[in-house]
Each structure stands twice: as C-alpha cells, then as structure tokens.
Amino acid sequence: DEDVLAEIAAHHRLAPIRAAAAERVISEEALRRVAKGVRERDKDVSRSVRERLDALRDARKEGDAVGARIEQLAQEAAPLATTEDTNHLAERVDFLRRNRDEALARLSATTPVLARFALSPLAPPEALGRLDEALAAVDARLQAVKDAAEAEQAAAAAAEARRGELAGFVDALELLLGQVDGRIAEGSAVTAERGPLIAALEMEDARWRDAIEAAPAPTDVAARRDELRTRLAALVAAFDAWLGAGEPPAPE
Numbered sequence: 129d130e131d132v133l134a135e136i137a138a139h140h141r142l143a144p145i146r147a148a149a150a151e152r153v154i155s156e157e158a159l160r161r162v163a164k165g166v167r168e169r170d171k172d173v174s175r176s177v178r179e180r181l182d183a184l185r186d187a188r189k190e191g192d193a194v195g196a197r198i199e200q201l202a203q204e205a206a207p208l209a210t211t212e213d214t215n216h217l218a219e220r221v222d223f224l225r226r227n228r229d230e231a232l233a234r235l236s237a238t239t240p241v242l243a244r245f246a247l248s249p250l251a252p253p254e255a256l257g258r259l260d261e262a263l264a265a266v267d268a269r270l271q272a273v274k275d276a277a278e279a280e281q282a283a284a285a286a287a288e289a290r291r292g293e294l295a296g297f298v299d300a301l302e303l304l305l306g307q308v309d310g311r312i313a314e315g316s317a318v319t320a321e322r323g324p325l326i327a328a329l330e331m332e333d334a335r336w337r338d339a340i341e342a343a344p345a346p347t348d349v350a351a352r353r354d355e356l357r358t359r360l361a362a363l364v365a366a367f368d369a370w371l372g373a374g375e376p377p378a379p380e
Contacts, residue, residue: 138165205262
C-alpha cells in the first residue's frame with residue numbers, strides 16, 4: 129500500500145529501509161508526503177524523491193510548451209491554404225510539418241517519465257487537429273497546382289507532337305513537288321506524271337483531312353501546306369492544259 133510505503137519512507141529509523149520504500153512509492157501525492165517527511169531527516173531520500181517530482185513537473189511543463197508550440201504552428205498554417213503569396217509555399221509547409229513532428233516527439237519523450245508515476249501519456253494538444261487540417265488543405269492546393277502544371281505540360285507536348293505530325297504531311301507535299309519538278313526538268317513524259325501526281329494528291333488530301341478533323345492545324349503550318357497544295361494543283365492544271373493544247377505549258 130502506498131500509504132504504508134510513504135510512512136516507512138518518511139519515518140523508518142533505518143536509512144536503507146527508507147530508501148527502499150521511497151523507490152517503491154509511485155503516486156505524486158505519496159511522494160510529496162515522503163519529501164515533506166524526510167526533508168531534514170534523510171537528504172539522500174529527499175534528493176531522490178525531489179528529482180522524481182522535478183522530472184514529473186518538467187514533463188508537464190514540456191507538455192504545456194508543446195501545446196503552445198502546436199497552437200503557434202496551427203495559427204501560422206491556417207492562412208496558407210488561401211494565401212495569394214505562393215512563393216516557397218511548399219518549403220513553408222515542410223517547415224511547419226518538421227516542427228510539428230519535432231514537437232510531438234518532445235511530447236512522446238515525456239511518456240516514460242509519466243509511466244514511473246503510473247500516469248497515462250499526455251494527450252495530443254487540441255490545436256493538433258487544426259494544424260493537421262490546415263496542412264492537409266495546403267497539400268491539396270499544392271497537389272492541384274502540380275496537377276495543373278503537369279496537365280499544361282502534357283497539353284504542350286501533345287500540341288508539339290501534333291504540330292510535328294502535321295508538319296510531316298506538309299513535308300510530304302514539298303517532297304512530292306520537288307520530285308515532280310525534278311522529273312519535268314529531266315524531260316519525263318508529262319502524261320506519265322499526271323496520274324501519279326493526282327493519286328498522290330488525293331492520298332495527301334485525305335491524310336490531311338483526317339488529321340485536322342478534331343482540331344485545326346496551326347496557322348503557319350496550314351499556310352505552308354496551302355502554298356504547296358496550290359503549286360501542285362497548278363502543275364495538274366498545267367498538265368491538263370498541255371494535253372489539251374498539244375504543247376507543254378510555259379514554265380512558272
């Protein structure tokens with residue numbers, strides 16, 4: 129019984145018995161009675177008991193300090209979810225979270241001290257819930273910003289890829305024009321060039337229509353294609369005129 133142990137620790141005539149009894153006293157109230165009883169009688173027991181009581185007092189003070197720190201962090205975190213100043217926002221959140229974890233580690237360190245008095249661990253500070261909610265809100269905001277940036281990058285990459293695809297179709301027209309011009313310059317028969325040219329144009333026109341069905345082509349790419357397509361159409365018209373007139377068209 130703690131009352132008996134406290135009585136022995138405070139008043140037994142033998143110092144070893146007093147010390148052994150004092151070591152077995154757990155409750156704060158009983159320890160204070162022991163401290164009062166041995167204050168002038170047994171300095172060793174008095175010092176031991178006082179150290180234990182001081183440790184308990186320090187643990188409680190640490191709990192209060194942690195509570196105040198968590199409250200401060202919660203107040204600092206609250207406006208971050210809606211602040212317009214997003215510079216270094218992620219770093220600020222990381223700082224708050226590190227301080228939160230450090231404060232809770234300090235709180236956890238008091239548990240063994242309290243256990244020596246058969247006391248339960250200190251409850252988390254009331255402000256911890258508000259702090260965690262604020263940090264979660266900022267995390268969600270940062271994730272939304274990150275998702276938007278990634279979506280923008282993906283859209284830009286897709287636009288660039290589509291531009292490359294359409295530019296490839298334009299390059300095909302340019303190559304076709306160069307091939308026909310080269311064959312004409314070599315003196316190839318016009319009648320032999322007309323049919324393949326028309327078939328190639330029809331194929332390229334179909335590819336282009338399919339490519340721009342979902343969205344129009346970039347202006348500069350479309351303008352370049354229109355220019356090449358016009359020149360190729362002029363070649364077909366020139367072939368037709370030559371076949372009708374019986375003589376080759378004048379060079380452009």
